[in-house]
Amino acid sequence: MLTLIARRTLLALAMILAASALTFALIAAAPGNVAALIAERTAGPSASAELVQSIADDLGLNDPLPVRYGRWLSDSVAGDFGGSLRTGKPILEEFAERAPVTGLLLVCGGAIALIMSLTIGMLGAISNGGKIDSLLRALSLAGASTPNFFVAALLVMLFSVTLGWLPAFAGSSAASWIMPCLTIALFPCSVLSRVVRVNLQEIMSRPFATTGFAMGYTRLGVLTREALPNIAVPYLTTFGAQFTLMIIGSIVVETVFAMKGIGAFFIEAIRFRDFISMQATLLSFIMFFVFVNLFVDIICLLIDPRIRRQSNA
Incomplete structure:
Protein backbone atom coordinates (compact mmCIF):
# COMPACT_ATOMS: atom_id res chain seq x y z
CA MET A 1 0.00 0.00 0.00
CA LEU A 2 2.73 2.45 0.98
CA THR A 3 4.61 1.61 -2.20
CA LEU A 4 1.52 2.40 -4.29
CA ILE A 5 0.98 5.71 -2.48
CA ALA A 6 4.65 6.64 -2.91
CA ARG A 7 4.45 5.76 -6.61
CA ARG A 8 1.32 7.92 -7.08
CA THR A 9 2.95 10.78 -5.17
CA LEU A 10 6.08 10.71 -7.32
CA LEU A 11 3.91 10.68 -10.44
CA ALA A 12 1.99 13.69 -9.12
CA LEU A 13 5.21 15.61 -8.46
CA ALA A 14 6.43 14.79 -11.99
CA MET A 15 3.16 16.11 -13.41
CA ILE A 16 3.54 19.34 -11.43
CA LEU A 17 7.09 19.74 -12.69
CA ALA A 18 6.11 19.20 -16.33
CA ALA A 19 3.06 21.47 -16.10
CA SER A 20 5.02 24.21 -14.36
CA ALA A 21 7.67 24.14 -17.11
CA LEU A 22 4.99 24.44 -19.79
CA THR A 23 3.27 27.26 -17.90
CA PHE A 24 6.53 29.17 -17.46
CA ALA A 25 7.34 28.80 -21.16
CA LEU A 26 3.89 30.05 -22.21
CA ILE A 27 4.05 33.09 -19.91
CA ALA A 28 7.60 33.85 -21.06
CA ALA A 29 6.47 33.71 -24.69
CA ALA A 30 3.56 36.09 -24.07
CA PRO A 31 3.90 39.54 -25.67
CA GLY A 32 5.12 42.24 -23.34
CA ASN A 33 8.29 43.21 -21.49
CA VAL A 34 8.23 42.79 -17.72
CA ALA A 35 11.22 45.10 -17.27
CA ALA A 36 9.52 47.81 -19.36
CA LEU A 37 6.32 47.48 -17.32
CA ILE A 38 8.20 47.83 -14.03
CA ALA A 39 10.20 50.79 -15.37
CA GLU A 40 7.02 52.49 -16.60
CA ARG A 41 5.32 52.11 -13.23
CA THR A 42 8.47 53.30 -11.44
CA ALA A 43 9.51 56.28 -13.55
CA GLY A 44 6.39 56.91 -15.65
CA PRO A 45 6.00 56.79 -19.44
CA SER A 46 9.35 58.56 -19.88
CA ALA A 47 11.37 55.67 -18.44
CA SER A 48 14.75 55.44 -20.13
CA ALA A 49 16.12 52.43 -21.97
CA GLU A 50 18.96 52.30 -19.45
CA LEU A 51 16.48 51.86 -16.61
CA VAL A 52 14.68 49.09 -18.50
CA GLN A 53 17.98 47.31 -19.15
CA SER A 54 19.01 47.71 -15.53
CA ILE A 55 15.76 46.18 -14.28
CA ALA A 56 16.07 43.32 -16.78
CA ASP A 57 19.61 42.59 -15.55
CA ASP A 58 18.50 42.68 -11.88
CA LEU A 59 15.64 40.26 -12.54
CA GLY A 60 17.75 38.02 -14.75
CA LEU A 61 15.39 38.42 -17.70
CA ASN A 62 18.29 38.28 -20.14
CA ASP A 63 19.37 34.85 -18.92
CA PRO A 64 18.55 31.71 -20.94
CA LEU A 65 15.04 30.39 -20.43
CA PRO A 66 16.10 27.16 -18.63
CA VAL A 67 18.14 29.21 -16.16
CA ARG A 68 15.21 31.54 -15.51
CA TYR A 69 12.87 28.58 -15.04
CA GLY A 70 15.20 26.85 -12.60
CA ARG A 71 15.56 30.04 -10.55
CA TRP A 72 11.79 30.65 -10.54
CA LEU A 73 11.03 27.03 -9.60
CA SER A 74 13.55 26.96 -6.74
CA ASP A 75 12.19 30.24 -5.37
CA SER A 76 8.62 28.95 -5.66
CA VAL A 77 9.48 25.74 -3.79
CA ALA A 78 10.94 27.94 -1.05
CA GLY A 79 7.69 29.91 -0.90
CA ASP A 80 8.98 33.01 -2.69
CA PHE A 81 6.67 33.77 -5.62
CA GLY A 82 8.00 37.29 -6.04
CA GLY A 83 6.05 40.53 -5.79
CA SER A 84 2.95 41.61 -7.65
CA LEU A 85 3.65 44.20 -10.32
CA ARG A 86 0.18 45.64 -9.77
CA THR A 87 0.09 46.02 -5.97
CA GLY A 88 3.77 45.76 -5.04
CA LYS A 89 2.91 43.28 -2.29
CA PRO A 90 4.48 39.80 -2.04
Missing part, protein backbone atom coordinates in the same frame (compact mmCIF):
# COMPACT_ATOMS: atom_id res chain seq x y z
CA ILE A 91 2.34 37.33 -3.96
CA LEU A 92 2.39 34.89 -1.05
CA GLU A 93 0.80 37.60 1.08
CA GLU A 94 -1.85 38.17 -1.60
CA PHE A 95 -2.58 34.43 -1.61
CA ALA A 96 -2.85 34.34 2.18
CA GLU A 97 -5.45 37.12 2.10
CA ARG A 98 -7.49 35.69 -0.79
CA ALA A 99 -7.23 31.92 -0.29
CA PRO A 100 -9.90 31.78 2.48
CA VAL A 101 -12.46 33.33 0.12
CA THR A 102 -11.75 30.87 -2.69
CA GLY A 103 -11.45 27.98 -0.26
CA LEU A 104 -14.82 28.68 1.34
CA LEU A 105 -16.42 29.06 -2.09
CA LEU A 106 -15.03 25.70 -3.25
CA VAL A 107 -15.94 23.87 -0.04
CA CYS A 108 -19.52 25.17 -0.01
CA GLY A 109 -19.97 24.59 -3.74
CA GLY A 110 -18.47 21.11 -3.47
CA ALA A 111 -20.76 20.22 -0.54
CA ILE A 112 -23.82 21.39 -2.49
CA ALA A 113 -22.74 19.42 -5.56
CA LEU A 114 -22.10 16.32 -3.45
CA ILE A 115 -25.46 16.33 -1.67
CA MET A 116 -27.57 17.40 -4.64
CA SER A 117 -25.96 15.00 -7.13
CA LEU A 118 -26.50 11.99 -4.86
CA THR A 119 -30.08 13.08 -4.19
CA ILE A 120 -30.92 13.67 -7.87
CA GLY A 121 -29.20 10.47 -8.98
CA MET A 122 -31.01 8.41 -6.35
CA LEU A 123 -34.40 9.94 -7.20
CA GLY A 124 -33.82 9.19 -10.87
CA ALA A 125 -32.84 5.60 -10.08
CA ILE A 126 -35.93 5.13 -7.90
CA SER A 127 -38.17 6.52 -10.65
CA ASN A 128 -36.31 4.35 -13.21
CA GLY A 129 -37.58 5.76 -16.50
CA GLY A 130 -40.62 7.50 -15.04
CA LYS A 131 -41.61 11.12 -15.29
CA ILE A 132 -39.38 12.18 -12.41
CA ASP A 133 -36.39 10.43 -13.98
CA SER A 134 -37.03 12.13 -17.34
CA LEU A 135 -37.45 15.55 -15.69
CA LEU A 136 -34.27 15.20 -13.64
CA ARG A 137 -32.35 14.00 -16.71
CA ALA A 138 -33.47 17.08 -18.65
CA LEU A 139 -32.54 19.40 -15.76
CA SER A 140 -29.11 17.77 -15.47
CA LEU A 141 -28.49 18.19 -19.19
CA ALA A 142 -29.52 21.85 -19.00
CA GLY A 143 -27.29 22.44 -15.96
CA ALA A 144 -24.29 20.83 -17.62
CA SER A 145 -24.84 22.91 -20.79
CA THR A 146 -25.22 26.33 -19.15
CA PRO A 147 -22.05 28.41 -18.56
CA ASN A 148 -21.36 29.83 -15.11
CA PHE A 149 -21.54 33.47 -16.13
CA PHE A 150 -25.03 32.97 -17.59
CA VAL A 151 -26.23 31.17 -14.45
CA ALA A 152 -24.81 33.97 -12.30
CA ALA A 153 -26.53 36.63 -14.40
CA LEU A 154 -29.88 34.80 -14.17
CA LEU A 155 -29.62 34.42 -10.41
CA VAL A 156 -28.74 38.08 -9.94
CA MET A 157 -31.62 39.21 -12.17
CA LEU A 158 -34.10 36.97 -10.34
CA PHE A 159 -33.10 37.08 -6.68
CA SER A 160 -31.41 40.49 -6.46
CA VAL A 161 -32.99 42.74 -9.08
CA THR A 162 -36.52 41.32 -9.38
CA LEU A 163 -37.25 39.81 -5.96
CA GLY A 164 -34.68 41.67 -3.85
CA TRP A 165 -34.13 38.65 -1.63
CA LEU A 166 -30.34 38.35 -1.90
CA PRO A 167 -27.47 40.87 -2.25
CA ALA A 168 -25.95 41.05 -5.72
CA PHE A 169 -22.38 41.07 -4.41
CA ALA A 170 -20.70 38.70 -1.97
CA GLY A 171 -19.93 40.15 1.43
CA SER A 172 -19.66 39.11 5.05
CA SER A 173 -23.27 37.93 5.42
CA ALA A 174 -24.22 34.28 4.82
CA ALA A 175 -27.01 35.34 2.42
CA SER A 176 -24.48 36.97 0.10
CA TRP A 177 -22.75 33.60 -0.41
CA ILE A 178 -25.85 31.70 -1.54
CA MET A 179 -25.80 32.71 -5.20
CA PRO A 180 -22.02 32.28 -5.71
CA CYS A 181 -22.10 28.81 -4.14
CA LEU A 182 -25.13 27.74 -6.18
CA THR A 183 -23.54 29.08 -9.37
CA ILE A 184 -20.27 27.24 -8.95
CA ALA A 185 -22.03 24.02 -7.84
CA LEU A 186 -24.47 23.76 -10.76
CA PHE A 187 -22.16 22.25 -13.40
CA PRO A 188 -20.47 19.61 -11.20
CA CYS A 189 -23.84 18.72 -9.65
CA SER A 190 -25.33 18.15 -13.11
CA VAL A 191 -22.43 15.96 -14.27
CA LEU A 192 -22.21 13.98 -11.04
CA SER A 193 -25.95 13.31 -10.91
CA ARG A 194 -25.70 11.62 -14.31
CA VAL A 195 -22.73 9.57 -13.09
CA VAL A 196 -24.77 8.41 -10.09
CA ARG A 197 -27.83 7.61 -12.21
CA VAL A 198 -25.97 5.68 -14.94
CA ASN A 199 -23.85 3.68 -12.50
CA LEU A 200 -26.82 2.83 -10.30
CA GLN A 201 -28.72 1.62 -13.35
CA GLU A 202 -25.82 -0.63 -14.30
CA ILE A 203 -25.39 -1.96 -10.76
CA MET A 204 -29.11 -2.72 -10.41
CA SER A 205 -28.87 -5.20 -13.29
CA ARG A 206 -26.29 -7.37 -11.51
CA PRO A 207 -27.15 -10.65 -9.78
CA PHE A 208 -26.58 -9.44 -6.21
CA ALA A 209 -29.18 -6.69 -6.76
CA THR A 210 -31.66 -9.31 -7.95
CA THR A 211 -30.86 -11.31 -4.81
CA GLY A 212 -31.70 -8.24 -2.75
CA PHE A 213 -35.13 -8.06 -4.32
CA ALA A 214 -35.60 -11.79 -3.66
CA MET A 215 -34.82 -11.19 0.01
CA GLY A 216 -37.73 -8.77 0.20
CA TYR A 217 -35.94 -5.41 -0.01
CA THR A 218 -37.69 -2.51 -1.73
CA ARG A 219 -36.05 -0.78 -4.66
CA LEU A 220 -34.88 2.00 -2.33
CA GLY A 221 -33.48 -0.60 0.04
CA VAL A 222 -31.51 -2.36 -2.70
CA LEU A 223 -30.23 0.99 -3.99
CA THR A 224 -28.95 2.13 -0.60
CA ARG A 225 -27.70 -1.24 0.72
CA GLU A 226 -26.32 -2.88 -2.40
CA ALA A 227 -25.93 -0.45 -5.30
CA LEU A 228 -24.79 2.82 -3.72
CA PRO A 229 -21.61 1.44 -2.03
CA ASN A 230 -20.57 -0.12 -5.36
CA ILE A 231 -20.48 3.22 -7.19
CA ALA A 232 -18.16 4.83 -4.63
CA VAL A 233 -15.00 4.59 -6.75
CA PRO A 234 -16.37 5.98 -10.05
CA TYR A 235 -18.28 8.65 -8.13
CA LEU A 236 -15.26 9.77 -6.11
CA THR A 237 -13.05 9.81 -9.19
CA THR A 238 -15.51 11.99 -11.09
CA PHE A 239 -16.12 14.17 -8.04
CA GLY A 240 -12.39 14.83 -7.72
CA ALA A 241 -12.14 15.83 -11.38
CA GLN A 242 -15.18 18.10 -11.13
CA PHE A 243 -13.99 19.64 -7.84
CA THR A 244 -10.67 20.61 -9.40
CA LEU A 245 -12.50 22.20 -12.34
CA MET A 246 -14.39 24.35 -9.86
CA ILE A 247 -11.21 26.42 -9.43
CA ILE A 248 -11.69 27.50 -13.06
CA GLY A 249 -15.32 28.31 -12.30
CA SER A 250 -14.21 30.42 -9.36
CA ILE A 251 -12.49 32.81 -11.78
CA VAL A 252 -15.86 33.66 -13.32
CA VAL A 253 -17.90 33.50 -10.12
CA GLU A 254 -15.54 35.68 -8.10
CA THR A 255 -15.44 38.27 -10.88
CA VAL A 256 -19.24 38.41 -11.29
CA PHE A 257 -19.97 38.64 -7.57
CA ALA A 258 -17.01 40.95 -6.76
CA MET A 259 -15.30 38.46 -4.47
CA LYS A 260 -11.70 39.03 -3.42
CA GLY A 261 -10.42 35.54 -4.08
CA ILE A 262 -7.57 34.00 -6.02
CA GLY A 263 -9.69 33.68 -9.15
CA ALA A 264 -10.39 37.41 -9.17
CA PHE A 265 -6.69 38.03 -8.47
CA PHE A 266 -5.82 36.04 -11.59
CA ILE A 267 -8.18 38.16 -13.72
CA GLU A 268 -6.66 41.33 -12.28
CA ALA A 269 -3.17 40.03 -13.08
CA ILE A 270 -4.18 39.39 -16.70
CA ARG A 271 -5.81 42.79 -17.02
CA PHE A 272 -2.72 44.62 -15.73
CA ARG A 273 -0.25 42.30 -17.52
CA ASP A 274 1.19 41.22 -14.18
CA PHE A 275 3.17 38.28 -15.55
CA ILE A 276 4.76 37.38 -12.21
CA SER A 277 1.36 37.04 -10.52
CA MET A 278 0.01 35.09 -13.49
CA GLN A 279 2.83 32.55 -13.22
CA ALA A 280 2.32 32.13 -9.48
CA THR A 281 -1.45 31.78 -9.78
CA LEU A 282 -1.22 29.22 -12.58
CA LEU A 283 1.28 27.22 -10.51
CA SER A 284 -1.14 27.25 -7.56
CA PHE A 285 -3.94 26.05 -9.87
CA ILE A 286 -1.74 23.22 -11.14
CA MET A 287 -0.87 22.14 -7.61
CA PHE A 288 -4.55 22.22 -6.66
CA PHE A 289 -5.48 20.04 -9.65
CA VAL A 290 -2.78 17.47 -9.00
CA PHE A 291 -3.05 17.18 -5.21
CA VAL A 292 -6.84 16.91 -5.14
CA ASN A 293 -6.72 14.09 -7.68
CA LEU A 294 -3.85 12.46 -5.76
CA PHE A 295 -5.95 12.58 -2.58
CA VAL A 296 -8.90 10.99 -4.41
CA ASP A 297 -6.64 8.27 -5.85
CA ILE A 298 -5.38 7.43 -2.36
CA ILE A 299 -8.93 7.26 -1.00
CA CYS A 300 -9.93 4.92 -3.83
CA LEU A 301 -6.89 2.72 -3.12
CA LEU A 302 -7.94 2.46 0.52
CA ILE A 303 -11.59 1.58 -0.08
CA ASP A 304 -11.28 -0.76 -3.08
CA PRO A 305 -8.85 -3.71 -2.91
CA ARG A 306 -9.42 -4.41 -6.62
CA ILE A 307 -7.53 -1.23 -7.52
CA ARG A 308 -4.65 -2.26 -5.31
CA ARG A 309 -4.46 -5.66 -7.00
CA GLN A 310 -4.56 -4.08 -10.48
CA SER A 311 -1.81 -1.62 -9.52
CA ASN A 312 0.40 -4.39 -8.18
CA ALA A 313 -0.12 -6.55 -11.26
